[in-house]
Amino acid sequence: MSQQLLAELELILGKSSVLTSENETAPYLTDWRKRYSGKALAVLLPGNTEEVAAIVKACAKVHIAIVPQGGNTGFCGGATPDNSGQQVVLSLKRMNQIRAIDVSNQTILLEAGCILQVVQEQAVSEGFLFPLSLGAEGSCMIGGNLATNAGGTNVLRYGNTRDLCLGLEVVTAQGEIWDGLKGLRKDNTGYDLRDLFIGSEGTLGIITAAVMKLYPLPISQWTTLVATEDIPSTITLLNLFQKRATSLLTGFEMMTQESLALNEKHFPQMANPLKNHPPFSILIELSDHESEEHVRQLLESILEEALEMGIINDAVIASNLSQANAFWHMREHITLAQAAEGANLKHDITIPLSALDRFIQTTDRLMQKQYPGIRIINFGHLGDGNLHYNIAPPEGVDPISFNATNEKPIHELIYAQVESCGGSISAEHGVGQLKLGELRAHKGPVAHELMKTLKRALDPQNILNPHKVLSI
Ligand SMILES: Cc1cc2nc3c(=O)[nH]c(=O)nc-3n(C[C@H](O)[C@H](O)[C@H](O)COP(=O)(O)OP(=O)(O)OC[C@H]3O[C@@H](n4cnc5c(N)ncnc54)[C@H](O)[C@@H]3O)c2cc1C
Known part of the structure; x- marks a missing residue:
């Protein structure tokens, strides 16, 4: 069955865009932090939206799951396949065309595989600012930014990726192409599908193109x-x-x-x-x-x-x-x-600014009491209440064995404080597989069940990035 699918995928994409050898697939199978590693039946490199749709149709026919991947810089293991060797990774990297810049509308229409820094530079060359900016901008891609609703350093003034997006093109779990690329600033015509796909981490659809806002360049x-x-x-x-x-x-x-x-x-x-x-x-x-x-x-x-x-x-x-x-x-x-x-324990959290001091004082004290000598590396986009409250073991202690024993209780301690301060356990990095276990308790049963209902409705076969964000 797998061989038959691979043959069909080679017909759709051409042999050179279906990677199966260990050498070629390796860079796509481990995440940036080297925390997650998986196996894949193949890594697929489609060149246009129609090819993405054809891949999804072929995979849906035989219940093969698809893991979309952009620049593979995500921090939550969302773009890494599982260990079964029965999933395909769909990399958007070849879909990197800027289709148009609309000067009057102040928008840019671009494909999901465009690298963020290239988009910023292209905007500047046309006299505009594209304000999304983050440390991974040299390799993360606009589709990945949308799928994670990335934040970064300019959220205070321009909002996160969701706020910068006016339209999407998405391939659904059935292999249909939804063209939502009108790029309107007002469009109250029922449910907002665009907002549903943004931040869904590849679990509801594959983003193939987007219309993003541009701004005047500051002097x-x-x-x-x-x-x-x-x-x-x-x-x-x-x-x-x-x-x-x-x-x-x-x-x-x-x-x-x-x-x-x-x-x-x-x-x-x-x-x-x-x-x-x-x-x-x-x-x-x-x-x-x-x-x-x-x-x-x-x-x-x-x-x-x-x-x-x-x-x-x-x-x-x-x-x-x-x-x-x-x-x-x-x-x-x-x-x-x-x-x-070395390995560290990341906590990408948001705390209301009014509770931030209480959070830091209490959590620092509890952490030092429980784990004397622990190193708290706390920094972040404070203007948005977004902390990266990261934990490294005491000096000289091996991080791998320290994390193996202490990861769960440390997460629990920190997330309990986040909840008691009315914060969020994921500010901008998403859920992926890293925070899957914590999501239900954080969202509450009603919100969590509504999310599952949406997932089942849009992806009834559960072939789009299964066991990321939600397990159903
Ligand atoms: C040094 C460094 C600094 C960082 N700083 C920040 C920061 O300040 N703010 C911030 O928010 N993040 C930050 N990140 C995290 C990361 O860069 C962002 O999450 C980024 O948006 C991921 O983009 P990507 O293209 O690498 O996506 P990937 O890692 O490839 O994928 C991320 C998720 O999106 C899904 N996905 C990818 N492309 C698509 C698509 N086209 N359609 C549907 N689903 C898709 C994947 O399946 C996965 O679930 C940083 C990372 C690094 C390494």
Whole structure:
């Protein structure tokens, strides 16, 4: 049966786009964190939407499951097949055409396999900003960003991927093509199918193309690094920037002393320019459409006010683009420093800002009591209440054996605090297979059952990315 399917897939795609040898398939079978590994009957590389539809029809006929994959940078194992060797991985990487830029509509129509950085660069070359920005932008793809509803560093001003999307083209579990690419900003015609597919992590349909919003390019951007002592003063600082800079505030990232120490250990060139390794280093970006002078004066006057209020005690304004980039690299390298340090336990969570201090104080205390010497690498998109509350074992302890024993109770401890503070166990990375077990308790039985009802209705054979997000 498998041989018959492979022969049919080769007819649809051509032999060179059906990968079966170990060498060729290996890069698609392990996730970025090297936490999950699987096997696949084949890795398929369709070149257009019709080929995706034909693949789904062929697989549906023989009940073979399909795992969609973009850049394979996801953190939750959503793009990795299981170990049966009976699933196919469908990589969108060859579908990387920008089909059109509509200057009047301020939109870009593009295929799911476009790499995010290429889209950003293309937008700039046409005089626009495509604001989605994240550490993996050199390899993640727009289909993966949509399927995970990725966040990143510009959510504060422009929203997450869902907010940037005006339309989708999707291949359904039956191999039908839904063309929802009108790109309208208003369209109240019943259920919003677009929003259903966004964030569904390949479990409801395969995204093949999208219409995304473009924005005017800012004339000037100013970036500053600021030292704060604690979370309450950091939130007061955020509120001050929100009040004074309003929509000019495009970034507000928090890095703790511990996360920057790890950075400096693995990337010594990334020394923090703030004095005395402050408890919190805050990276703030303002973007302006008026003038350099306007935004610079505004930034200086807000920082002066913050100093007078006693909520910051040091600040460095980037004097040129390369220094601004160096500040952003510091922030982006924390994830890489953690990977270099060894396996860690990630918690991508959101906490209401009003409960953030309580969350951190209580969780830090409980963690240190339970696991003396544990290292808490806490950083994130603080402007959105999004923390990456990551855990590494005490210095000198082997992470693999530490995690094997302690992963479950650590997740439970942290997620219990998240729930008690009214937060979410997944802010922007999704559920995949990593958080499958926790989802029911987090969503509650009603929401969880509604999700299952939707999954059964749209994918009755359960062939689209089974056992990711939901097990049915
Ligand atoms: C260094 C680093 C920094 C990161 N920073 C951030 C960050 O700031 N914010 C953030 O949100 N994420 C971040 N991530 C996580 C990751 O980059 C995002 O989740 C990204 O959106 C995944 O895109 P991808 O193309 O790599 O998707 P993949 O990893 O290939 O897939 C992710 C999920 O989407 C599904 N999928 C992929 N393509 C499609 C499609 N066309 N149709 C249907 N389903 C599909 C897959 O089946 C899987 O379930 C980071 C990752 C790294 C490595």
